[in-house]
Structure formats: C-alpha cells, structure tokens
Amino acid sequence: MSTNELLKIAREFRKTLRPQDKETFETSSYNDVLQDVNDIQSQRELTKTMINMKRIQPFLIGMVNLEKILVAIKFQQVSDVMACVWGSIRFLLKTTNLTEREIDNLLDAYEKLGDKIPPLYEYAPLFIGFTESELCLVHIYRDVSTFHQNSYKLFSLRSSLCLKLYKPTWKALNDTIKHLEDSLERHGQFIQDHGSPFRNPLASLDIGSELLFEESEPYTTQNWGRLSLELHNYDDSVIKHQDDFGEKENLKKEEMKTKVLEWISASKETNSLHKRFQDTRICPDTGRWLFKKYSEVTDWMNEDLPPESAIWLHGSRGYGKTILASIIIDELHSRKNRKAIDSESKIYYFYCQEADADHRTHLGILKGILYQMVDTNDYLLPYCADKAESGGSTTLAHVDVAQALIEAFFEYNSRQYVVIDGLDECETGEEMRKIANFFMKQVSKCDNDIKQGQLRVLFMSQKTPELEKDHVMPEEDGRIQLKSTDNAEDIRAYVKARIPEFSKTRGTRSGFNLSEADEDQIVSIVCGRSEEMFLYAHLAIEYLLQQPTKGRLLQKAKGEMLPETLRQIYEKLLGAVRDELLQLEDGEEHWKMAKLLLGWLVCAKRPLKWNEMQSILSYEPERQKVDFDNEMLRQEAEKYLGSLVHILDGGHIRIIHSTARRYIVNNAHINAQETQCQLTVLCLRYLCLLTTSDLDPNEEEHLKKVRHGWFAFQDYACSQWHSHVDTVIKACKDLFCSSTYNGQHTESFGSALQNFIDTHREYLTTELHSDLARDLPAELKEYSGLSFYDNLCLLWNHIYTHQKSAYDIRNTVGIARIEAALLRNRSTLETLTPASQAVNNDTIADYYGPNLFKCKRVLCKFFYIGYEKKDDREAHNSRHDRPYQCPAQCNLAPLGFSNKKDWERHMRHYHPHLSEGPSIFEALRHRTGPTEFKCSLCGKQFTRKITLQGHERSHFGERPYKCSHEGCTKAFARLNDCQRHWKIHSRRQGR
Template identity: 60%
Template sequence: MDSKELLNIVNAFLEKVPKPSDKDLFEVTTYEDVREYISSIQSIRESTRNMINMKRIQPFLTGMEQFEKVLVALQCGHVAKIMACIWGPLRFLLEVTNMTDREMDNLLDVYEKLGNKLPLLYEHVGLFAAIPDTATCLVQIYQDVMTFHQLAYQLLSLRPALLQKIYKPTWKALVASTDHLLSALGRHEKFLSSSGFPVHDPEAPLYLDAHSSTGNFSPGSVGDEERTKAHLHEYLYTLKRFRGAFEDGEEQRKERAKKSVLLWISASKKTDSLHKKFQDTRICPDTGRWLFKRYSEVSEWMKEDQPPESAIWLQGSRGFGKTILTSLLIDELGELRTEKKKFTIPQESKIYYFYCQEEDSEHRTYLDILRGILHQMVESDEELLPLCVDKAESSGNPSLADTETAQFLIEAFIEYNSRQYVIIDGIDECETGEARKAASFFMDQVKKCENEIKQGRLRLLFMSQPSPDLARAKIMPGEDACVQLKGTDNAEDIRSYVKKRILDFSAAGATRSGFNLSESDKDQIESSICRRSEEMFLYAHLAIEYLLQQPTKEKLKEKMKEEMAPKELSQIYEKLLGIVQAELLNLTEGQAHWNMAKRLLGWLVCAKRPLKWHEMQSILSYDPDQQKVDFDNKMLRQDASKYLGSLVHVLEGGHMRIVHSTARSYIIHNRYINAQAVHCELAVLCLRYLCLVSESKDYVDEERKEKAKLGWFSFQDYACSQWHSHISTVIEMCGDLFCGINYSQYHRDMFGAALQEFMSKHDADLAKERHRDFMTQMPPELTRFEGLFFYQDLRDLWNHIYTHQKGTYDIRNTVGITRIDEAMIGNRNVLEDFTPNMEAYHLDTIEDYYGPNLYKCKRLLCKFFYVGYDRKDDREAHNSRHDRPYQCPVHCNSAPLGFLNKKDRDRHVRSYHPDLSDGPSMFEALRPRNGSRSFKCSLCDKQFTRKITQLGHERSHFGEKPYKCSMCDKAFARLSDCNRHQKQVHANRAAR
C-alpha cells in the first residue's frame, strides 16, 4: 500500500501544530506509550478515589490498533510516523483533559462513539490485498480520525485561561462535526461490509508478503472484481458529496451565526465608508510615507517581533491630517502581511481600527469603540464564533448594551491571536470620561499580554491631538512611547496634494480648458496655499475647494492677490458658506434656495441624532400648513453638494458627515444660522408632524397604504422618538427667542400655534396630575415663559413629558401619547408589506422615501427603533431577546434595556448609583465564608468546606503522595499540586 496519501494528511496536521514540543510528541508516540499513560491515569484516580470510566476509550484503542496492524500487513511505508499522529494527539488530549473531570468525560464520550463506529478492519484485510484500490477506505478512515484530532487539538491546546473561557460553547459547537464524522465512519463500515469478500479469521496473523498465497481472497470465488470496483467508485462519489454537503451546510450555519452575532454587536455601519473616504483623500501615492521613515517608534511598532514599545501615542495639531495618516497606517499594515511585501509581519496578523467622531453619536463613546473593534474581530476570526453566539444568546439582549460583555469577548480574541494591531483614531474627540475608559482598557490588555504571554502580541496605537487630561490620568503610553508629529512633517504632502488638485482647475467645465491657467498662475496658487497652510492639511483641502468654486478666472486671480485668500479655518468656512449662498442666490428664486440650504445645515447640526439623507428629504417634503407630504414634487432632485457645498459629505447608506469637527462649531455660531431659531423650528416640526401621524390612526386600510407608499410616514421614527427632547431644548435654550434679547415674534407665534394645536388634539392622553416634583414650583427655566400666551399649554405638556420620562422602562419606551403610539404601529405594519425596491411613485422607490430597512424595533430607547433591519426574521430575533426582568431603579439611560439577572443590575447600581446600593463596596475585602465547615479531619480538629481538601489533608498526615508527575518521579499529596508542578516546571522547560 502506498503511504503517500496518509503522509499528506500527517503533514497537513503537523503544519498546524505551533508548539515544537507538541510536534515532537506527535511524531514519536506509540500505542504502548498511550496504554502506559492511561494506566497511570487510572492508578492515580484509583488511589485518590476519583475514578472515571476509562473503559470507554477501549473500542477506539482496539480499532486503531487493528488499523496499525493492517497497514503493516499491507506493507505500507512509514507506519510508525502515520500512527504516531494518532497516538500522540490522543495522549496529549488525555493529559490536558485529565485536569478537569468535565473535559475528560466529554473526550471519553467522543472516543467511545468513534471506537464503536470504527470498522473491524482485520475482517477486510483480504479485500485490501486483492483489490489495492479499496485501501483508499483506510485513508478515508484515517482522515476522519485526524479531523477530530485537529478540531480537539485546536481547542485543547489553548492557554488554560482562554480555554476556561471558551471551552463550553466551543465543545458544544463541535457536536455537529463529530456527528458528521460518526456518520462518515458508518459509511466506511457499510462499504466494507457489502464488498462481498470473505471475513478474515480474527485469530489468524495479519501478515502478507510476496510469497503469501492470496488465493483464499480471490474475488472470482465470491463475486465480480469489476462490481466491487464499481461499488468503490460509488462509495467514494457519495462520500465526497456527503462531506461537501456538510461543509456547505457548516459554512452556511457559520455565516448565519456570524450575521446574528454582528447584528447583536450592533456596531456603527459607517466605519468602512469612513475608511474609504479617507483612502480616497490620499490622492498622492507617497502621502504620509515619511511617517515610517522619520519615526522609528512607528516602524518598529509595526515590524519588529518584539518592539521597544507595544503601545504608542501619535500626537498632531488640529487639521494636521492625522486621520488620513491613520488610514495609511491601516492600509500599510494590511500590505505588510502579504506576499507583495514578503510577509514582513505574520500573515495571520489581525488589524482592528476605529475612527472616533465627535459629532457622530455612534462614534464617540467607550461602548461605541468596543463594538467597532469587536465587530472587526468577529469578521476576521470564526474560531471564537461559538463563544460570541453563546454570549449573545445568554445576554437576553437584542444588542450588545454593556461594556463588561464586550470587554470579555475582546479579551478572548486578544488571547487567542498571536499578533494583532489595534488603532484608535481621534480618541480626544470622545468625552474625557469615555476616552479614559477606552485608553485604560486597551492599555491594560497590552500590559497583560506583555506580562503573561509575549511582548508585541498586542500592539496599540492612539492618534489624536495632545490631550492634557489624558496625559495627566497616567493611562496613555508613556513619554518614551509618545510621538509628537512636527509641523514640518507634512509640508511635502501638502505641496503634493495641492499640485495634484491644481489639475482640477484645468478640468473641463463650462469651457474645455477650465480656468485656462498659465504655469505662473498655477505656481502662485500652489505657493500661496502651501505658505498659508503651515501644518494644516485641512486648510489646504478647504482652500482648494474655495478657489475651485470661483465663477471666473478673474475672480480666482483676485482671491489670490494681495493676501485676499482666507488665512484661518473659520474664514474658510465663512467663505465656503458664502460661495454656497452666492451661487444659490444667483438662481431663479435664489433666496428660497439659500433659505433651504440654511435649513438643511441647521437641521444637520441641531438634530438630536444624526439625520440620514432620506429623513432630511422627508422634512422638505412635509407641508405643515396643509398637513400633507409630497415627496414627488418637493424632494430635492439635485445632489446634496449643491445646497451643502464642501462642508458636508453624504456617505454610503445615506449617512451625513460634516467635513471636520471644527466645521460644526462654526456652522452653529456663524451669522447665517441662528441655533435658537433652528431648535425652535425642529420642535415645531415635530409637534406638527405628530398631529399628522395622529390623524393617520383614523385612516382606512387602503388610505393608509396609499399614503405610506407616497412617503407620508418617513419622518415618524425621528419625530416620535425625539419630540420631547426638542421641547426640552426649547425650554432650556430658547427663552431669549421668545422674550429676551433675541426676541422673534415670528418664532414665538409659530411655536405657540403648533403647541396649541398639539394640545387640543392630544389633551385626553396627557397626564392630568402635576408631578410631585412640581407640587411647590415649576422649574425656573419654564417660569421664564409665564407671560406668554402659550405658557399654560407648555407647562402642562412639560409636566406630561417629565412624568413620562420618570416612568418605568416600558413606559419610557413609548411615544407617551397613546393615540400616536397606536397610529405609528399601524403605519409600520403597512410599511412592512413593502420592499425597498418597490415602486413608490413613477421611478421613485420605497427606499428613496424610507431607506433600506423597513423592519423596526418598537422600543424608542433602542437604536434599532430607527436603524431597523432589512429582514423580518432579524427584527423578530432582536425582539425575542428584548424583555429583561431587572431594571435600573432610577431608569437611567446608561442601561435602557435593563438586565438579565439581579447580579448584573446590582453591579450597575454600585457602579453608577452608589448612593442607592445596599450591597458592599465593589472594592470591599473578601471575607471568609460564614457557613458551617462540615468536613472534619479524623486525625485532628481541622475542618474544611470541601471534601477533596479534607482528603488531601488527611493524606499529608501519613506522608501519602499518590499523585505522581507523568514527566518525572516527583509525587504529591494533592492533585492540584501535581498539576501546578507539571505546568510550571515541565511546561516552562518545553517552552524554553
């Protein structure tokens, strides 16, 4: 028999064994070694009265012993090496699982099942000798056994701390694979049993040589050789299909599981589109590459096996282009692990990143960062998927809502992978408390890896502006690992960028030659912008955008003359907004266009959560006076850039992004937009629109369906969930608008009328009793409005909102107005009958009006109330895990979904509301148990809480040491001492 196929399986297995000591074991172990080791296990367990049914492994031992003898009989080469890969892993798995009864028991169960399915190969040796092709059945059997060993070794060879975390869900996930292998072994047995050959005498020697007579095994005496070969062909064909179907099914199952876990993690969907946007900004191939040449801290952090610093902090000034550098770092690391770069870093290296964004509610908290990193971990590693599935299912929560669970899973991934890079850009854009939590957690993981595993296993990089708060907290990388980027570093990048963008001035527009600039004109633009930019890449970008929007060459040259170009960012923002204004005012009905642009920008920066483009379109399409929505005639048909210029980008998925965090501050405080007025208008919009939603409760089915199709309910997700926040903002911020220095009768009357209409329609659903907090007096912010005609309505509405927000979790998860709640549910039910690509009106689709996700969560405090799902099954799975029995006693928004058990709720109370906690301090010293010590030593008065501890103690009286090390002659009175010795002494030696 040719051993080539068997050796291929052996080599494939050994290639995946990372530890040299394990590989050595798998190349030399024999059947006798295994039997001897099993005997030692039994002896120790017998002497400690901790027996386990080791007989379960006997069928497997017998079957594989026969397998080895058949290989010898068939004169197969390299039998010792082939079988060492059976006996070695078997011994290893027994040794590892012997530490815990549960793991040993599970392993023995599998070996018993495998052994019972192994064919009695000695019965079929004649078949293998007479028709050599049938020996491929032996290869198939060997492949199945080695597949199990591969799966088991991959799990049980992990570090003990990690194995303890993932063992239960991962072993459970292996059941499908082991069942498949058992079925495959059954197919091998069926083929051999139906081959038509006589059964070999089990007592006869299994020895064949060139002089042996094979007449007794002649196929002609019992059947037709051709029929047997045809049977063999059919067996191999069906076996291949069987395995292929299982692999396809497993792949589909894992994809479903991964999708479910990613939905549960519910990370921002904008990370990829942000990275793509930053990649596209790097229009020059050498942009940022100085970072790897000038700063050895960065290149060593990327490439060295053991870098001087595993965590570094890169700092640059505002507008420097740090985020562009971050995107370059991420892409460069991806390149370094490819053949193109000669695998400068290990091919299996993982790269995780997150872009913090001050203005994005999904990119600025500690939990946002954890979710983003964990999402990428799950995407790149399926090995820990069972653990993630288990955590998602046991959380009882439709989405990942607590940092403890996220931290636990991230720690598991970090422990599992041999090298990983974590890059967090703009951590200073998070609130200080959130930034400190993120920095502290990831820095702790770096220290843990360096202390327990290996320096450089986890590499962490922060990119931000200098942050005195974070530096003072002593949680960021130290001074030696802090890299201050110099103002001159990016000078050539800025110049190259400007040179490249100057080509845009020659792009065909109204004329074929663009601005028709001479070389001296181009040199002047380049020189002026580069000189003014200093170290601000952002300035160069915005200055180019500003100049490109000049209408004529004359105007362009005028702006470049006599230092007329803007010098500061605020001036550039002013100019860019001024250009939008000028262009729109030049259009027919230009003032209306400009007013619309101001409204769009105002909504964008004053909304309570990021608005999507279709939501802004729905506001434009809504006529509050006529109480109707007209997408077809009122939605913008031009690109958003016409009205928002270069200040705002629309990312994939309709997400709106302001060009830079500095732009928002300018937009709010510039002379064109009155933030108080915008807040008032948004409150009015919500009140008016909710009246439209309320009226829809009385629609007949056909009318509701028709209006839903035309986009009438496109804004209801925002209005239903944010209306009370906008009323709160009006009370807190708009007093001057109604009766102060910024008095506007227009806004006062508009708000008053909307408020009166809302109250008249919904008075029956409002709280009638004044909340106990308002029994003596109303809040001072509210009393400012006492002299206004709508004060009583505002007071009553605020009392209702306050009462609603102080209610239980279930109450706060509703709109708070029964009629609106019922109408919203009815409207959503109709929308779920549509599909995104369905025609809404002529060529407009449902997705144009509502976005791609039509299946929404019904709970207002959940982000999936407005994000939604594109499949009903995903939404139902989300809802099925939503109800949690233990709620925060003060109904805080840090835990909107509650807790699965009292322990988690109490921990939350101790962390966030310590004054309400009846439990001990989180840092209270551990105390001895007060329970009775029922296990007393029969030789002295000492008592113990565990029987096994008492037995170990009694053995020490007599000097008994039944636990003998399997690697040396040392013996111990307690099993735990023996295990500790083996791990600390022999494992460490093997590692060295």
C-alpha cells in the first residue's frame, strides 16, 4: 500500500460532500484553521461564553506533523489530501459553534484523538529511509478521515434534522471514537517501538524548515527484513482490529434494529400480501397501460421535479386497483435497479385491509410504513432506539411518536416513494382523513422547505365522500380517474390466460374438453359482463370452473345465465362449492363442514388460523370430548373454502376480497345470526370442559389430554366468550323470538347457558352493578319472555361488572376457575415442544401451532400469538408491569406506561374526556432505594433527572427559561428558578 492511497481516501470523502462545501474541503490550510479558531475565541470573549478551545491543540499538532512528514517524503499531493483534513475541522468548528453542547463534545473528541497521534515528524528518517513504513501514515489518515466523515454526515444535515438526531447519533458515534482512539494508539505504538533509532526530538514543526536529525547507526539488511516482517504483522493486526470492530458494530446494529422493529410491532402480513398480489398477475403486461396512458404517473416516478408530488388514483370497487398498486411498487423497484430513477431512492408501501385490524387504522398504517423505513435505513436507528427506550411503552402506541419518526426519515432520505393502497378500507372515515392529511402535509413540507419531489406519495382507493369533502387529497391535477376502458385488454388477457385451466383435472373432475369456439365464447361472455371489474372476471372464471359437466359449463357461460352482480356471483360460488362437495361420499357432511368453516371465518371476533378452526371441528360439545386424531380435517382448507379464501403463510386465512365478507353470511346458505349463536354455545360449553378437566388430579391423564389436543381452543374461548355473549344479546334476538326457528336455538343456547352457570356459579358476581340496578339495557329486556332470561341477566351482570373494572381485572379471563385451568394447561403444554408427538404421526404443532409460550393477559395479542421461546415470553411479561394503565377499553396501549407523562399524553390524544382530574392509578412497583443521576462533566449526583438536566445546562451557560415579565431580560437554566424569580415581579405588582 502506498501513499497514493491517501488521495483515494480524500477523493472518496469528497464524493459525499454537499456542493456548497466542496471548495472548503479542497482549498483549506492550517492557517485557515488557526484563523477560524481565533475568530471563535474572539467572538466568545465578546459574548462572555468562553470555552476551552485548547482541547483541539493536540489534534492540530498531530495533523501538522502528518502534513510535514508528507512533504518530507516528497508526496506530490500534500495540499490536496490535507485540505480535506483542514476543511473538515473548519466545517465542524463553525457548525457546532452554534450550540454549546455540540462544540464541547467535538472538542472532547478532538482531544482524545489528538492525544493518541505520535509526533510523526520526529520519526521522519524512518519514513524516508524505509518507504514501506508509509503504511502507518495511510492508516492514521484513514482513521482521521473516518472520524471526519462520520461527523460531517451528522452536521451536514439540515439544522432541524440535526437537532433531532444529534444526541442519540453522537452517543452511538462514541463507540467509533473509542475504536479510533485505540487504532491511533496502535499506530503510534508501532512507530515509537520501531522508529526509536531514527527519532529526532528536536525536529522543527515549522512547515518548510529543513529536515534535521541526528545520525544513527545504519540498519543492516537483516534489520530491514525484520522491520518489514513486523510491519506486515502490524498491518494484519490493524485490519483485524478494523474487521472485529466492524463485525461488532454490525451485530450491535442488528440487535438494535431487532429491538426497534419489535417495539414498532407492525403487521407481519405486508410482504406476504404483496407476494400474493404479484402471483395474481399471471399476464406479464398487466397494468402496463397505466404508464402509457397517464403521464401523471410516469412523471411522478421519473421527473427530478415532478409536476405533482402526490397523486390519487381512484376507480370503482373490484376494478383491480390493488393489483395496479403492486405493479407500481414493482415498477419503482425495477427503475431503481436499472438507475432510471435515483438509485438511493427508498420505496415504501402499505395495503389497507378492511378485515385486518392491523391494516385499517391510522396507527397501523404508520407502523407499517415505519417498519419498512427502519428495516432499510440504519442511520436513524439510534434515534428510533432512543424514542423506543424513552417512550414509556414496550410497543409503539402513540400516533405522534410514529409521525415524528416518519418525518425524520422523510427529511433524511434524498428521495422516497410511498404507495398506500385501499385507503377507503380504513376502519372509519376519520381514519382515512387522518392518514391522508398527514402524508399530504409531509409532501407539502418537503416540497416547500426542502426540495420538490423529495417525498412522493401515491394513494389508490375508491372515490369516497369522506376523502373529497375535506379537501385533504391531492388537487385536480394530481387526481386520476381510472376509466372503464383502461383495463379492458388486461381483463381479456387474464381470462384468456385462465382458459387452459378448463382442460386440466380439477378436484374430483376431469377437463371439460372444450373446442376453440367454446373457449372463445367463454372469453367473450366473461369479458362482456366484467365491464371494468377485474374481480368479477376472476370470480366468474372460478364459478365456471366449478361446474360439474361440460353441458352445465356451456349453459352457464351464456350471457343470460352468468350472474350479473357480485352478490349473485358470490351466491353462485357458494352454491358451486356446495354442489361439488355434495358429489362426494357423505357430501352433506362435507357441505355442512364448509358452511361452518366459512361462517366461523367471518363471524369470529379475531382472525382464526387453520389449526384453530380444526380445534373447533374436533370438539364434541354433547360428549364434552376433543378428538383431534379422528375429527380434524386431513385435506387442505381450499377443499372446503373453495375460491373464497386465500391461505397465507403460517396458516393465516384471508377472505378473497373485502366485498366477499358481507355476502358470505346472510345468504341462502349461511346465516350470520345462527353462526354467532353457534360460536357462543361452543365457547360456553368448551369452558365447562376446561374447568371439569382441571379437576382431574392425575397428571399423567392430564398430559395425555394435552397431547390429544383437548386445549387447542382455549386461547380463543377464554378471551372471546364474553364478546360472543354480548353479540347474541345485541344482534341475535330473531333466533329466539321468531317462529321461523321453532325454538331450536332457544334450546341449544339455553342449555349451554344453564350448564355454564351451574359449573361456575360460585365464581359469578351476584351483586348487581349500579348501572344495571338503575336500568337494564333495552336489548337485554327483549329476552324477558324466554326461559333462560334469568340466567342471561346473571351472566350479563358478571360480564358487565368485569368489563367496567380496572384494567388489570379486565385483562383476565373473568372467572377464576377458568383462568386456573388455562394456566395449568399451558404449564403442561410448555413441557413439550412443537415437534413433540401428539398422536401417532401428528405433532403438537399440528394441534396447537408453533408458539407454545403465551402471555397470560387476555387483552394482549400475544395471549394467542405467543412466542417460540420461554425467555422471549418472560421478557414480554416483564413489560406488562407498568404502573400507569389506560382506564378505557383501549387496545392501543395494552402494556400500559412506565411514567405518568406518557400516560397523560395518551389520555390527551385518545381519551380527552377522561384526561381531567387526579390520577386514580398507583404505581405497581415502588422505588426501593435512592436513584442517582450522575453529571458526566463533574461527577455530582442528583436524585431527580430533571435536577441533573438543569445542573448540566449551567455547565454550558444554557438559559432556556426566560422571564416573561415585560422589560425583564433575565433567563435561567432551571424552570423552577425562573418561576421563583417571576414571583418577585408578582409581589411588586401587588404592593
């Protein structure tokens, strides 16, 4: 390695500079630095804010030594490479001089590094006589450049962003500074150990002076050879030191990233949804018309200064907008890879999903975008980690925190694209407006304050009144109405691509043996009926594929026979599933099974996994027995659920489209009220099974029941039973009061209710809640004529009382006997592994899923999601011990808050009607000893952090609290000192 490497290092550094800084880094000299230091000192003397600038002196001496030795060895580009050093110092001093803390930390760093740089010029004969030793100079220059590059990257940010990032970023940089200290010390030690025969301690540092040193005994060939070997070993040790540090830093970053991503706790379905939409695009040219017909989209992607930084594509329901969104996302990645757009561009996306609680709220969308930001950008990790650690909650629960972090990424990235699909599928119109308003404000801020096009947002949705009336969406020039004729060729290509499926064996049926004319007819009819609805074309093909014979197929393919509306086609699809299942042996049983599964999927209180649905099927309420081995379905879910669902990774089941949910129930085949009542009965009876099983003292028999899957339904039943009872009361009255059902539901529900109360009566609340004592709910009174009314009132009083209790009580099952059974079952299950044998070849994972270690708090999603490892579950449980809990039935903060400040902020933002008045919460854990906060500058200790902060301000002369009294110019480092001073004015005015 030669000194030419110095020039390479300097040039690589200069590539990262802003245009306005390049001249400083190309022309600066040592004298320029001295002038700047003198100017800063003079300015501070005038303002009486003197600071110890001498701390930079060792570093400056070290760099003068470096420059002098480069001249001595006749390096040709001395001024070029050293200008990068002098320019860095000048830039950093001028930038940090604006704030006391920043320049103080910078001078500390320079002092630490400077103390490790040896007096290089004293060893000039070594570098002149043994040219290989120039390697030491290269390593020293690289370490100095590393510090300057890291510092420049921070302080060259926009001042507002630098202010946000400074504290956590500089704190993280301290490890690098310590590494560079050690590295410089290593270089110095080698030079001092092997250069002592050449050293001239009287060598002058005056640039341009003659090189003088005492004569030393000449090195023999043997000595030079040994020195060359030592130099080689030194070089290896330097490289290893750098590699070890790099590996350690990478590991630390990965650990930090993992913690931050866990804190964000965004939905894990975003990637699998995108993969699903990619797989749906079976035609390679699907959606390409979008980039040809609408210049607004291509300009939004390509132009350095796009006419509109935010655009809104809207079309009718079923148009295929989500597929178009996935095409845009992939096109952005493609253009980035081939450098058609800025290769540093960041691309973020989110698919709103009406049926998924994590994909339909303002916070859920922000978390999804933030997750991708953190996952693809390491520089802001310390800032995010700092927010996570100081937020008071183990999961991101505040919209304002999420927004603040996202804003920082928007400000940091040079260009970013955000694609949000399905905005109209948000939970409420208010949620739609909030998310649109936030991103539009960010676009405006970036366009006006930073650079037009730095942030580009694309919304995809239906055109809804909620989005239009408040003028939160892009203006007319940024709105694109997708026309009915735009996707006609895509629909035709898609239908043609599906035609070969009619010749393949499908399920229990062989191919249809169609002629070319038959195929053309199907294409023509389906495309004609579809109009602009891609969804209709897909469902129509699925419907036709389910026909039993060629004759039926051709008959249904006629224009007048093919369903016209989505409602009709969903009905027909259900009918087709029914017809196919009825052809099987015991077909009626198969169809009954399919109706159960589809009904449960839609009516469940949270998304069910396939193994959970299997657990319901394996439970026999009348016999109070679970038989996974004999009753679980051994076929894939698609056999029973047909084309109406998608099966995602991990057994997650999703309805094919948001429109399907409302049509699956309340049709000729499935009744929503009956399904809700059935699930309620199942929960009540199953909970009786849990408590009676817990009475068995035989541990061996209990373990056998665990292995046989008896308790696979307990997570759902224990956490949702009261919600199902509530639904029966509010939405299922017709089942019991209408003559249509002949009392069958009255009997089944009444019997289950009686059994539940008989089993748990001693654990139910008998004292009537004060709210119910005044007046029972109108919905409940409507059941007064039914035989189970008294039991229903008793149970409802217990549920109501439980739900009105403190948060920690609401976070339990609600019945102590059931909870005890749950904990015992889980304890036994945790002695097994997912791979453990259940019955024969079935494993525990087949019955219970892969995560056996679960949270005991029913309002936490990890109550049913769980963890693979016990340590992870225990770490999670410890986070629940938070002194301040949300008093509302709120899922945004299931873990509570560790300090009152964060709790109050949550209450102000989400429950303002509850935020007034004194706190009704007490800390769960009290301080057991004095907490000490130590000043990093003088070592003085304080018992309160706020006192420490005020004390530290006094070190730097910071006085942020100014007296508000007219004519008074005094300012203070501490708020209480300012308030005490203000009282003087008040007393004077009162005289």
